[in-house]
Amino acid sequence: xxxxxxxxxxxxxxxxxxxxxxxxxxxxxxxxxxxxxxxxxxxxxxxxxxxxxxxxxxxxxxxxxxxxxxxxxxxxxxxxxxxxxxxxxxxxxxxxxxxxxxxxxxxxxxxxxxxxxxxxxxxxxxxxxxxxxxxxxxxxxxxxxxxxxxxxxxxxxxxxxxxxxxxxxxxxxxxxxxxxxxxxxxxxxxxxxxxxxxxxxxxxxxxxxxxxxxxxxxxxxxxxxxxxxxxxxxxxxxxxxxxxxxxxxxxxxxxxxxxxxxxxxxxxxxxxxxxxxxxxxxxxxxxxxxxxxxxxxxxxxxxxxxxxxxxxxxxxxxxxxxxxxxxxxxxxxxxxxxxxxxxxxxxxxxxxxxxxxxxxxxxxxxxxxxxxxxxxxxxxxxxxxxxxxxxxxxxxxxxxxxxxxxxxxxxxxxxxxxxxxxxxxxxxxxxxxxxxxxxxxxxxxxxxxxxxxxxxxxxxxxxxxxxxxxxxxxxxxxxxx
Numbered sequence: 001x002x003x004x005x006x007x008x009x010x011x012x013x014x015x016x017x018x019x020x021x022x023x024x025x026x027x028x029x030x031x032x033x034x035x036x037x038x039x040x041x042x043x044x045x046x047x048x049x050x051x052x053x054x055x056x057x058x059x060x061x062x063x064x065x066x067x068x069x070x071x072x073x074x075x076x077x078x079x080x081x082x083x084x085x086x087x088x089x090x091x092x093x094x095x096x097x098x099x100x101x102x103x104x105x106x107x108x109x110x111x112x113x114x115x116x117x118x119x120x121x122x123x124x125x126x127x128x129x130x131x132x133x134x135x136x137x138x139x140x141x142x143x144x145x146x147x148x149x150x151x152x153x154x155x156x157x158x159x160x161x162x163x164x165x166x167x168x169x170x171x172x173x174x175x176x177x178x179x180x181x182x183x184x185x186x187x188x189x190x191x192x193x194x195x196x197x198x199x200x201x202x203x204x205x206x207x208x209x210x211x212x213x214x215x216x217x218x219x220x221x222x223x224x225x226x227x228x229x230x231x232x233x234x235x236x237x238x239x240x241x242x243x244x245x246x247x248x249x250x251x252x253x254x255x256x257x258x259x260x261x262x263x264x265x266x267x268x269x270x271x272x273x274x275x276x277x278x279x280x281x282x283x284x285x286x287x288x289x290x291x292x293x294x295x296x297x298x299x300x301x302x303x304x305x306x307x308x309x310x311x312x313x314x315x316x317x318x319x320x321x322x323x324x325x326x327x328x329x330x331x332x333x334x335x336x337x338x339x340x341x342x343x344x345x346x347x348x349x350x351x352x353x354x355x356x357x358x359x360x361x362x363x364x365x366x367x368x369x370x371x372x373x374x375x376x377x378x379x380x381x382x383x384x385x386x387x388x389x390x391x392x393x394x395x396x397x398x399x400x401x402x403x404x405x406x407x408x409x410x411x412x413x414x415x416x417x418x419x420x421x422x423x424x425x426x427x428x429x430x431x432x433x434x435x436x437x438x439x440x441x442x443x444x445x446x447x448x449x450x451x452x453x454x455x456x457x458x459x460x461x462x463x464x465x466x467x468x469x470x471x472x473x474x475x476x477x478x479x480x481x
Contacts, residue, residue: 001274002116002140002147004173005284006265008040009065009228012175013284014149015052016142019114020478022057023138024153027071027475031229033064034464036312036420041230041298043290044267048074049473050286055481056080056113058105060153061135062087062450064417065229069464072098076477082111086134088450090458094465105136115143119168123155130154131449139165141172147273148172150216154179156208162215170217172273176208177226178250181423182302183441185241188394188402188428190305201245202253209258221271221278222262224251230296235309235425241302242423306428311404312420316368318405326405329412330363330375330384336447338382345399345437346379353433354398361439362400364393365408373405394430399439402428411448414456415463418448 005013009031012023027048031038057075059067061084075081077099083091085104095102105111107122119139123132137152139161150171152161165171180201205224212219224247231238247264255262261278263269266289272281318326337343342361349359361377363384374393375384389396407426410416421427422441429440450457 001272002142002149002172003270003272003281004149004223005270005287006223006225006267007046007287008042008044008267010153010175010177010225012149012151013051014116014140016115016147019116020052020054021113021116021118021140022054022475023151024060024066025057025071025475026065026068027074028068030070031065032419032424033068033417033460034070034467036416037064037424038229038231038235040267041228042266042292042295043230044287045290046267046287047473048286048475051475052286053476053478054079055478056082058118058138059083059087060105060138060151061132062091063132063154064419066153067091069094069461070468072100073465073468074472074474075100076474078477078481079475080481084134084136086136088134088454088457090450090454090461093458094461097462098465107136112143117141117143119164121152121158121161121164123152124158125155128156131446133449133451137161139168141169145169146275149175149273150212150219151175151177153177157212159211159215162212165216170276171212171219173221173223173271173278174209174212174219176205176222176224178205178224178245178247179226180245181227181242182244183242183423185238185303185306185425186428186441188306188400188430198245198249198253201250202257205250205254206257209254213258218258218260220260220273220276222251222254222258222260223271224254224262224264230298231425235307236296237303237307238425239296239298240300243298244300244302246298307425309426311366311407312416312424312426313404313406313410315406316366316404318367318409322406322409326409326412327375327384329409331382333412333444333447334377334379334382334384336452337377337443338379342377342437342439342443343379346377349398349433349437353436355432357398357432358387358389358396359398359437361437361443362387362393362397363408364400364402365405366403367405372402398433399431399437400429401439401441401443402430408444411444412456414453414459417460418445422448 082105111118251264268283374387
């Protein structure tokens with residue numbers, strides 16, 4: 001028998017009669033490295049101290065909706081924490097600093113935790129558009145084979161993985177991560193509004209289900225999760241501009257097309273997989289979704305005009321020393337772009353294609369001054385230089401990014417995480433010739449990846465840990481540990 005409790009977003013509590021394991025738990029309501037991105041959705045009541053005794057925690061990868069420092073702080077330090085072996089040294093060192101005695105979750109291995117068996121796999125990143133390079137897909141079984149859960153987390157399941165699951169048993173409960181979001185709100189010209197085709201999304205979900213069913217056996221239950229956050233005021237307008245098609249709608253589209261139940265779970269919902277059958281049982285007392293009338297409105301109604309935004313740091317002024325540090329740090333970003341799509345686009349774009357604009361990327365950096373501080377990307381010097389035309393960067397340059405200078409420095413120096421800026425309504429972009437030169441928040445997001453900048457990531461983790469309060473309730477460890 002295996003019980004599966006949904007904790008929110010992509011977090012799970014898996015249990016048998018004698019073993020309890022947490023997977024990617026978010027144990028506070030803050031979402032995204034201390035809440036800079038938003039808050040968990042749907043909103044919940046969660047009491048770490050009321051959790052059952054836990055034998056282990058599994059962290060599938062290092063993105064901040066899975067590897068969350070405030071949540072780690074709310075775990076008894078005796079609980080073993082298994083983190084993907086391919087996560088950054090910064091993450092593994094943090095677990096050591098926190099005295100967890102962190103352990104590596106190795107792909108293509110078999111891990112026994114009490115009477116749970118975790119089979120791990122390797123994701124295929126060769127043609128993937130994602131950046132979950134360290135993610136560890138899993139198939140979790142009760143040791144007696146009666147009850148299982150399959151998740152490839154934020155990666156597509158490979159045929160080899162599904163074939164291996166089929167040889168081990170059936171998919172049992174299948175977790176389908178639906179992470180569709182829109183960043184069209186960030187167009188600085190207020191022109192891009194994404195109209196997602198629900199039929200295409202539904203067809204993609206059906207194709208994924210059919211692959212799982214054909215190779216690993218039809219799951220007894222499909223749980224559609226992901227997209228589990230909302231935005232607080234004054235950024236609540238983003239709730240209707242970021243989530244074009246939520247998990248509830250995807251589940252409603254998929255269920256009539258398949259032979260087994262499909263559910264978009266709420267925090268606290270629990271299912272028991274026994275004798276090949278899945279049934280919902282009593283909801284968990286330690287995590288419960290608030291009534292729907294307390295949920296923020298996330299109905300898709302995107303704004304065509306970018307909204308005003310404040311800096312994540314709360315600061316609008318740069319000192320002369322900070323300006324110098326920012327210019328120096330930007331050299332690393334410029335080198336990161338070498339031979340990538342931004343570099344190649346800037347080297348290929350003509351003024352004619354750019355309609356007379358400067359054929360490169362500008363950084364339009366907001367400060368307390370009325371006019372922005374404009375820097376231009378110069379591939380020949382692998383740096384950003386002061387733009388000659390500081391008047392209207394959106395019209396003067398083919399492409400560009402606009403954000404607060406203080407936020408950019410904080411990102412480069414490891415004070416805040418990338419999610420606080422890139423997808424939190426604190427950055428805008430523009431592209432006049434996107435078929436030739438395209439820059440979006442992804443140009444900063446990939447730069448700030450923990451595997452690319454482990455030292456800056458380590459500084460961020462230390463800052464987050466130092467900010468945690470003393471004496472908070474913690475999830476209890478198994479007494480026998």
